[in-house]
Amino acid sequence: MALSVILVAIFAPLIAPYDPIEQLIWSEGAQARLAPPSLRHLMGTDIYGRDILSRIIYGSRISLQIGIFATVVSLLIGVPLGAMAGYIGKWVDDLISWLINVVFAFPFLLFVLAVIAVFQSPSLRVVYIAIGLVNWVGIARVVRAQFISLRDREFVEAAKALGLPRRTIIFKHILPNAIAPVIVQATLGMGSIIITEAGLAFLGFGAQPPTPSWGLMISEGQKYLSVGKWWWAIFPGLAIIYTVLAFNFLGDGLRDALDVRLKR
């Protein structure tokens, strides 16, 4: 499932029947405005005469882009902090654990919104930085727990006895052994990042028009629900569900594959 989303995003120009921002009212006339699903436009068109299927196909690029970059930001913050907390322990662990608890205390979406408010104008880069700044805590918790369970093992003692620097022990010796649950956590986190991005775009704090963001499409299409033009708002939601499900299944699958305890 996840692979299908990734392939759609990569090959969007080949798969999409139309340009996602082309207003077809110029070529097809007024009937291209809010046209219901038909053979010509499988998911209908929006008020500007843009093909919704094509916008959804291109929208996968936005969702994946945010999902991947926000995850990278989360990993860049969460892995070193979690590793330091778990390996060094003592006051470093107290301090980082406190910070993790503080960030956890905020409702996720509201905190991301508050971070976005700091920037003058919302853009995709602001969105993934803001999500990453809030999302790292889940990763840090997993890394910390892994480091606590690994720090007293023989191979770490051996590395210490060899006089290796702390950074080498953390990143070259312990981290490779701790990475599996981090990958699972990061994959499962992709789903919630994609939903958060859609929520931000829906509220007007994410991608800006005419970007084919799924959340933005739902926001634009909601005005026409009451007059029976449902396709503009409903189809992008199905795309979100499919993508989030895909990453949740991938995360579950990876957990089953990587966790030897579950294989019993």
Next chain:
Amino acid sequence: MFSYVVRKLLYAVPVIWGVVTIVFILMAIVPGDPARLMMGQRGDPETLARIRADLGLDLPIHKQYVRFLKDLARGDLGVSYRNNEKVVDALMTRFGATLKLAFWAMILASILGILAGIISAVKQYSIFDYSAMFIAISGISAPVFWVGLLLLLIFAYTLHLIPGVGYVPGDWRYFILPVITLGVRPAALIARLTRSCMLEVMTQDYIRTARAKGLHERAVVMRHALKNALIPVVTIVGTEVADLLSGAVLTETIFAWPGVGRLAVEALVARDFPMIRGTVIFMAVIFLVANLIVDISYGFIDPRIRYD
């Protein structure tokens, strides 16, 4: 038990301080002049300077922080840039609507989730189990605002069973869709968790003993298995408060519900920083208090925890 409660309360203090400090820092680094934001283009330099002095914005940042903490200790969260309304007053006026929404959403989610979870576990691999778990996993993956719009489309705009968006105090019809919208995700999570906990408990020795005694299956499930299976479910109710508050931001926006979530969005759109600061701190504190209550009640339910 008393020391357990005190420990939990003391533990919350540095976290609340952290929340308050992070929000202060975030709002302090926002570019732009709040005085200009309040006055728009009308402000002459003297008025702007007076507003800056009133708000303490002419003070060095550490003094602003101390002043902010002092005000906060007195329950003063400042004044809205937009309409000069006291932030605390705005929060108090709006909180009732959010609380009502979140409370009923949680009740609905708990009843539906626990019921579906039990039936799914008892009738594992049945059509009910497969359909309930399919709905649950879709419910977890669906954005809350989309669920709300879908419900509006079906029940308000197509079937005309329920009026559309709005808030009419005392009219329960306006209540149904927002409560369902907000309750879908927690219901799905509770259903999945109840199912897996029930399945785990049902394989334990004391259940086999209960069955061997010749107890009716219903008594085994309801009286013996459920009690232990529900302990982890209580925890999720606490963590779900954060989800409910995040969900309330979107649900209230769709249904024009006059709660704290919508207040936050309005403040963000208007870049009304004292109001943003107030709503974020308020919601985080509500979340901490809810978790504190869950933690403490958890100590009552499961005696092993308070002796940890």
